[in-house]
Amino acid sequence: MNQLALVFLNGITLASLYFLVATGFSLTFGLMRTVNLAHGSFYLLGGYVGYTVSEQTGSWVLGALGGGAAAALGSLLLHQLLLARYDGQTLRQALASIAVSTIVADQMLAAWGAETYQIEPPPQLDWTIVLSPIGGYSFLRVSTLLLAVVAAILLWLLLVRTRLGMMIRAGVDDSSIVRALGVPILSVFAFAAALAGAMAGIAGVVCGSVLSLAPGDDTHFLLMSLIVVIIGGVGRLSGAAIGALLVGLLEQFGLAYLPTYSVVLTFALMVAVLAIRPDGIRGSRGVA
Amino acid sequence: MRKYNYKLLVGSLVALGVSGASAEDRKPIKVGVVATLSGAFAALGQEAMRGVEQAMAEANGSVSGHPIVLTKASSDATPDSAVSAVRKLVESDGVDLVVGPLSGDEGIAVKEYAKSHPNVTFVNGTSAAQDTTLRNPASNFFRFSGDGAQWMAGLGRYAFTEKGYRRVAVVAEDYSFPYTQVFGFMTEFCALGGHVVSKSWVPIGQKDYSSVVASLPRDIDALFVGLSGADAVNFLTQMQQGGIEKPMIAGTFTADQTILGAKGRFKKYFIGTPSASPVADGLDSKGWDDYAATYKAKFPDGLGSPSLAAYTYYLNTHALLDGLSRVDGDLADGHVKLNAVLAKLNFDAPTGGDVHLDANRQAITDNFVTEVYERSPGLLVNHVVRRIKGVNQTLGMEPAKFIAMGPASRDNPSCP
Amino acid sequence: MGASLSVRDITVQFGSAMVLDGVSLNCVTKPLALVGRNGVGKTTLCKAIMGLVGIAAGTIELDGRRVDGRRPEQVAARGIGYVPQGRRIFGSLTVEENLLVVSPRAAEPYTLERIWERFPRLSERRTNLGTQLSGGEQQMLAIARALRTNPKMLIMDEPTEGVAPIFVDQLVSLIADICRTGIGLLLVEQNLRVAAAIAELALVMVNGRIVMQTPTSSLLDDEMAQRTFLGL
Incomplete structure (x- = not known):
């Protein structure tokens, strides 16, 4: 019972990280039909920049902001300089973004080396909380979950309560008609690209504090984002949340009870979802 | 006249060529x-x-x-x-x-x-x-x-006799090298009467091991960790977060400089951990x-x-x-x-x-049993506690007998 | 008063297929109908005007200013409103949001209040999701949405397709009303009765070309032409 609850908690805290990275990916994919395969690079870039900034300034919050800003800038540049140029040519966009991710990965290897990094978490969060059925649990992990919930609420408010969010939702539904109604969709796209980058970057800083940062994490998180989006449904906040939860829980339960096959379980879930609901659990219509 | 010139030309070329070759210009x-x-x-x-x-x-x-x-x-x-x-x-x-x-x-x-x-x-x-x-x-x-088993030479004995560990659980990556390392450790440790009560083989490149930590048995003396690179950093951090305070026995790559030299706070958990390796930072x-x-x-x-x-x-x-x-x-x-x-x-x-x-x-070479210590603040190195001379691939056993033990795998050897 | 849309010699190719082959038309003040069988290029023409598909040759002008080669949002900003085939309402937006998401080129005359007056039925359903409306209501919403951009010229692609018969008459009088306010209209329509009720003149399109221009009334009486050009 104890262990079950613990594994469950581990699953949902891991899911929080996946959610933070996958939402941006899902949003840009749903909105622009752009398969940005460099999304994972911005996750790792954000983490590394966050590490450097927080080392220099001694402030975790500045690190998170710096990491988010760097990743947002990178994502925006990639979109404006490369992906927007190949609007509608998804294969070219995919290939161009793979090229960028390879180049960025090498640059990061040159700048930060191949060592594993951990970011010093804010001491206010770094303590053990006592949860009655389980005993002690890292509050750092609990705060990851809280952060994901706050991020989800803010995103939901942005999407549902603002005109910008309205444009994004309409764009996910039917971007060409949005354009034909005069909406300056290219600015909306640019905003979405930067937002997706920022979320990935902040997730990188959070993950670097709770887990670690190392070369190869970029492709790992890209792969996880793809799986989360395929399982949850493209372009939807709730889809990313459900997808992330399922993947996180399955990964942790798999590791606890079937460690050898835990990787297979995630893909088996993906195959099952594709077979039964090809559009993902939450379908592909709508954003919220 | 013409012919003569030609010979001269060729001759000088050859001469140049020969002198060049004696220096640096032989075939790459x-x-x-x-x-x-x-x-x-x-x-x-x-x-x-x-x-x-x-x-x-x-x-x-x-x-x-x-x-x-x-x-x-x-x-x-x-x-x-x-x-x-x-x-x-x-x-x-x-x-x-x-x-x-x-x-x-x-x-x-x-x-x-x-x-x-x-x-x-x-x-x-x-x-x-x-x-x-x-x-x-x-x-x-x-x-x-x-090989991975040679690199473990001396560690099983050290853990049993010097550290007094009897019951050990294993967490290692799921492929041939960690199988071989665990094989090397267990060959000595089990022969002396030690027990490896559980083995968790985890995928390479896993980010979050907290649930593996949660499922570890609690009635053990020590934990053998055979993880490399980022995997080890992640596992050790989560082990501490998960409240496991058992001492660790480290695989060769787990107490390697790539991890001891990494940046992060998990490092302090390492001090005093025995390991074995063909290299030792503190080697005198x-x-x-x-x-x-x-x-x-x-x-x-x-x-x-x-x-x-x-x-x-x-x-x-x-x-x-x-x-x-x-x-x-x-x-x-x-x-x-x-x-x-x-x-x-x-x-x-x-x-x-x-x-x-x-x-x-296959090399026959020396191996070292080591322990991690903090040489200066933040700088962790392996300090040699034993040198095992001339370790061969069959760990000193008869080749036929050694091969009869079967290939290292998830379940071989076994001494629960 | 009175916008003019002038299309000259445009061609559109999809790969090696010539979808529009030198199409020209002038739509000035009075509504103009465009008829033809399925797949002859009517919708492609609408999209080409809106900048949603690229043209290989030719020019498109609105009130003497070139709009070809512009992005759809720029074409809309110049004053062309688009009511697409199949209505394409934003299903995850409410009725009101469908109208608010539009970027109007001018605030007047179609303010949100004015739209609610004009479309009382939509007003009643303003908090419903777009997908919860009936076909006719969705069509009204698509028209209202295009009007919200305050266009000089409207392009409507099969507005009565899939709309219940009792609704068709309402739509016809609504569209005719809009035209009387001075907004130009290019109407793609399969239903000749509807086309005739709104526009006096019709262009007939066959295989990517305009083959004739004729009064809609004479087309209504000419069964031979209907069979040949429209497959009726």
């Missing part, structure tokens, strides 16, 4: 290097390349006047990536010699590839699966470093001091002390270059001379003690 020898520059073991791959460069620098980049041309290729620790990297080096870049690979399963795959390319000579990198050389070896694959020997000093001078942004990946790639490259110079760079007739010399090579390792090969072209 192409050497390909494979290491994991991406994926979970990227830090090890970076170190591997440093090891190769250090050995190259010692030889001033040439052997008997043949410039050595290095071509690097990256794998990601999967066997197919290693084979495609080697295939690219051999079939497209046309290298004569290959150094590598880094990871265990990769080594087995590259050995199989070597069998179909007898005219290329392969020396190992770090890869330490047992069956790369123990069963069905390739005649052109040489390993001047130990002239050869090692020189080697480590050269490393630090050459790679100011490198680790605090050369890691096992750097050392093994260095050792294998050094042996290869040594062999090449002994045959004066002669690669005729499918490297027949070079291969004969390599098989009989005997040299002193920087760690002291000699290195030579057995009939399967």
